[in-house]
Amino acid sequence: VDSRDQEWVRQRALNVIGHELRTPASTVRGLAEVLAAGTNPDDRPDLIDALVRNARRLEALVDDLLAASNVTTALPVGPAEPVDLAERVRTSWTEEGGIEVAGSGVVLARRVSVTRILGAVLDNALAYGARPVRVTLAASGEHVRMVVESPGDELSSEDVRFALEPFWRGERAVTTRSGLGLGLTVASKLAEHEGGHLWVEGREGGGMVTFIELPAR
Amino acid sequence: MNDGRIIRVVIVDDEPDIRRLLEVQFALDSDFEVVGSAADGDQAVKLVRAVGPDAVVMDLLMPGVNGFQSIAALQQEFPDLAIVAYTGVAGDYVRGEMDRQGIEVVLKSGDLRPLTDAIRRSLKRDR
DSSP states (O other), X not given: OXXXXXXXXXXXXXXXXXXXXXXXXXXXXXXXXXXXXXXXGGGHHHHHHHHXXXXXXXXXXXXXXXXXXXXXXXXXXXXXXXXXXXXXHHHHSOGGGTEEEEEOOEEEEOHHHHHHHHHHHHHHXXXXXXXXXXXXXXXXXXXXXXXXXXXXXXXXXXXXHTTTSTTOOOHHHHHHOOOOSOHHHHHHHHHHHTTOEEEEEEOTTSBEEEEEEEEBO | OBTTBOEEEEEEOSOHHHHHHXXXXXXXXXXXXXXXXXXXXXXXXXXXXXXXXXXXXXXXXXXXXXXXXXXXHHHHHOTTOXXXXXXXXXXXXXXXXXXXXXXXXXXXXXXXXXXXXXXXXXXXXXX
C-alpha cells in the first residue's frame, strides 16, 4: 500500500471498527436504560441475557483489536512438524460443506499456524463466495502451493490490492456481514512466520483465488 | 406528530437484540406502536405489504437483500411511506446515497429520541 492510499485505507479501517463496536455498545446502553426505567417484569430475564451477550461481544471485539495490533508478538512458537494439508482440509471442512479437494501436499510447519491459516482462508471463501470452493494442492519448488478458488462476484481492484490489509472488508462483505476484516491479515502473517507466503488474486469469471505457499516436508 | 394518531412502525434489522431493544423502547413511548419486525430487506417488503405501517426503521448492512436495495423497492411501491435508515456507521457513500433518495440517516444509539425525531420529520415530509 503506497502512502497516498494510507489515509483512505485508515479511514475504512476506522469505519469498520466503529461499526462493529457501535452496535453492541448502543445495545448495552439501551438495554440498561430500559431496565432502569422499569420495563414489564416478564421481559426482564430476556433483556438481561441480551445485555450480558452484548457486553461479552464488546469484550471479545476489544480482545480481537488487541490481538491484531500485537499479531507479531502473538505468533506461535515451537518446532515445525509434517502436516498433510489435504487431510486437514478433509477432516475439518467436508465436501458436503461446499469444499472440493484435489491433489496432495505435506508441509513442514507449526500445526497451530496451519490450522489458523486454513480456518481463515476457507471460512472466508465459504462466507463470501458461491459453492463449490475448489482447493488444489501441488508442489511448487521447495514449497507446497495450495490454491483456493471461490467463485462469486467480480472483485474490485481495491479488494484485490488491499485484501491483506487489517480491517479491510470486501465490498460485498461490507454490505452484508459484520466482522473486523482481520482473517486474511493474520493468515498472511502466519504464512510468512512459517517461511511461506499468502496472496490474493481476482478469479477469471468472478470471485477470488487465495494462494498459500508453505515449505514442503 | 401523525395527526394525533399512533405512529405504526416496522423494524428491519438482522440483529435480533437490536430488534428486541427497539421493540421495548418503542413500547415505552405511547406515540408509537411496533407492528412488525423483519430480519432482512426481502422480509421487510413482504411485511410492509401485509401490515401497511406509517414508518420503517431500516438497518442498511444485512445479509441477503440489504437495506439499500430494500429502501429502493419500498420507495417505488410505497411512495408515501416514511423510511429512516438506522445504521452503525455512515461514511460518505452511505450519506450520499441516502441523501440522494431523500432518506434521513440516524446512527445507532442507546437513545431512542434521535430515531423518533427523525421518524416524525420523515412523516411530515411525506404527507
